[in-house]
Amino acid sequence: MKADRLHALAEAYGADLRRWPASERVFAESLIAADPSLKTVLAQAAALDALLDASAAPTPSADLTARLLAAAPKAKTRRYHLDRIALFLGAGWAAAACAGVVAGVGLTTHVTADERADAVLYQSTLVEVDDTEVLG
Amino acid sequence: MVAIVDPDEDLVRRVGQGDPAAAQTLVSRKLPRILALAQRMLGDAAEAEDVAQETLLKAWRQASKWTPGQAKFDTWLHRVALNLCYDRLRRRREIPTETPPDRPDDGPAPDRGLLAAETGARVDGALKRLPDRQREALVLCHYQELTNIEAAALMSISVEALESLLSRGRRALRLALADLAPGMKPGMTKGVGR
Numbered sequence A: 001m002k003a004d005r006l007h008a009l010a011e012a013y014g015a016d017l018r019r020w021p022a023s024e025r026v027f028a029e030s031l032i033a034a035d036p037s038l039k040t041v042l043a044q045a046a047a048l049d050a051l052l053d054a055s056a057a058p059t060p061s062a063d064l065t066a067r068l069l070a071a072a073p074k075a076k077t078r079r080y081h082l083d084r085i086a087l088f089l090g091a092g093w094a095a096a097a098c099a100g101v102v103a104g105v106g107l108t109t110h111v112t113a114d115e116r117a118d119a120v121l122y123q124s125t126l127v128e129v130d131d132t133e134v135l136g
Numbered sequence B: 001m002v003a004i005v006d007p008d009e010d011l012v013r014r015v016g017q018g019d020p021a022a023a024q025t026l027v028s029r030k031l032p033r034i035l036a037l038a039q040r041m042l043g044d045a046a047e048a049e050d051v052a053q054e055t056l057l058k059a060w061r062q063a064s065k066w067t068p069g070q071a072k073f074d075t076w077l078h079r080v081a082l083n084l085c086y087d088r089l090r091r092r093r094e095i096p097t098e099t100p101p102d103r104p105d106d107g108p109a110p111d112r113g114l115l116a117a118e119t120g121a122r123v124d125g126a127l128k129r130l131p132d133r134q135r136e137a138l139v140l141c142h143y144q145e146l147t148n149i150e151a152a153a154l155m156s157i158s159v160e161a162l163e164s165l166l167s168r169g170r171r172a173l174r175l176a177l178a179d180l181a182p183g184m185k186p187g188m189t190k191g192v193g194r
Helices: A003-013 A021-035 A038-055 A062-070 A076-136 B009-014 B019-042 B045-063 B071-094 B118-128 B134-145 B149-154 B158-178
Strands: none
Touching: A003 A021, A003 A038, A003 B158, A021 A038, A038 B134, A038 B158, A062 B019, A062 B045, A076 B019, A076 B045, A076 B071, B009 B019, B009 B071, B019 B045, B019 B071, B019 B134, B045 B118, B071 B134, B071 B149, B118 B134, B118 B158, B134 B149, B134 B158
């Protein structure tokens, strides 16, 4: 690491090496150890860090905390699970009923068609009988 | 792909199962952090509280569906909060207010001495006047203590671009606050601020 890079890192991340890229901390420390005059670079950055730290972080209000806790996910109760089972069974019965209706309608159509065909066949047979009777 | 180790993984799982103690822990661990992020991004206490509340409510909805190993829950929270902050900053730009534009800080002279709260207010004012992206970079790296890689990923920029934003932001702050720390040179370093 060159001294220029040390300047650049202090300029970007400040004086606290814990904020520096992990890969460059050791090199920075060795560079400063070799040239103690570079400590002034960190001292300059530390002055601005101290000012930044004067900005107080807000404290969440008790009201906000209470609102959030009231809205937090609730554990599923035994009643919830029974309701889910009832819902599942109800849905099963409803599906079976629907299937019955569909099958019934389909079967009715099929049976009706067969009966009509039989009736037509029967009538045509009768016509043939009548023709025989008429024609001799 | 390297699996992500998330210190909040177990906590989030328990929140998703409806454990009230876990919800309490998550609120005490994350709410101050997200509120501080929003406050520094928006510079408005009421708006910051709204953003923090909305972020945590989204966290409640996400908890039971959270898939560990894909991202840190803290990073996800930051992303949600930042998106909400940017929505509000965008709205501010679209709806101009009667508020006069920010002027260079003309706070009390250094020789009068400042209480810590006044210094804090000066710093907050100077932060608020930074361009949004410079402020975001500083807030994420200095105050939220995210790593440079996490901050760059959240901002969808390279680490080099992040360093440039940080350098420019810190330089602007040094200029704005020079009277508070007389020993602090406005043009501290060389070869930075691409």
